[in-house]
Amino acid sequence: MTATSPRKIIKTHSIIHFGMLAGPLLAGIFFYLNTEVNANGSQEDIFIYIFPLIALVAIFTSKVVYRTFLKPLKQKEHLRDKLAGLQSASLIQYALIEGPAFLNIIWFGQTGNLLYLTIGGVLLIYLFILRPTKTKIENDLELKGEHKRQFNRFDEAIS
Template structure:
């Protein structure tokens, strides 16, 4: 049994590292494929993936936002801040993964075809994923921390009860 208590600062650091790790995979793939792929500006217009992959990218953005909100709803009523933070971490990881998947898919497909459209979609998804990075303010806002929970979370170096 783990008796070590979590601090808000440790929570933010852990979530930031997880976020960065999920961001790094597609980013490194994009750089690798861009440097090693012959770029094709005029992609085949009859290729069905020109329509499918942008839709998958948009679906990833909307699905990530929807799932994140669905995971957060029940957390707001919990009495323990530590439970709220654990749930937020799960919701955030799911949100990041749902955006990372379509980004990686588009980037890999760029590597296969050389069509810049797929790299552009992947880059937009990576920018969106970067914007989702965890911050103290975002955690407070998303969990609607007030009163005692906000004061606990503001004490970054103190263990949570």
């Protein structure tokens, strides 16, 4: 990782997050505008039970995986290593939410059942809540002492 400032790291992280959020959001809007809504849904649709379960598993798994990746980062000696690891952990967490969101949204496009669009929308709201902020990064990495001072010098390069 080249020398960069906390501001640039957060900006890059935010752009990646926005990109991962925008794809399913735009797909959801597209399908909503171009799909005939089926209010009743099909009683024979087995996915009506599977897709909500996948969404719940995705939320739980994303939290567990994120925490698992963060644990060793807290012991790293250099702030830049902590931030690089956090970005990797976050990307995995975002992908674990984005995939099921896309799945539900695409299935809405196939069936017209609003339940799938709603599940996809809830996953997107959760993904939005996960957006990277300065405070969230400080708290997640439990920055203290010199690392916190370095991170708070927002426009200075991290050594």
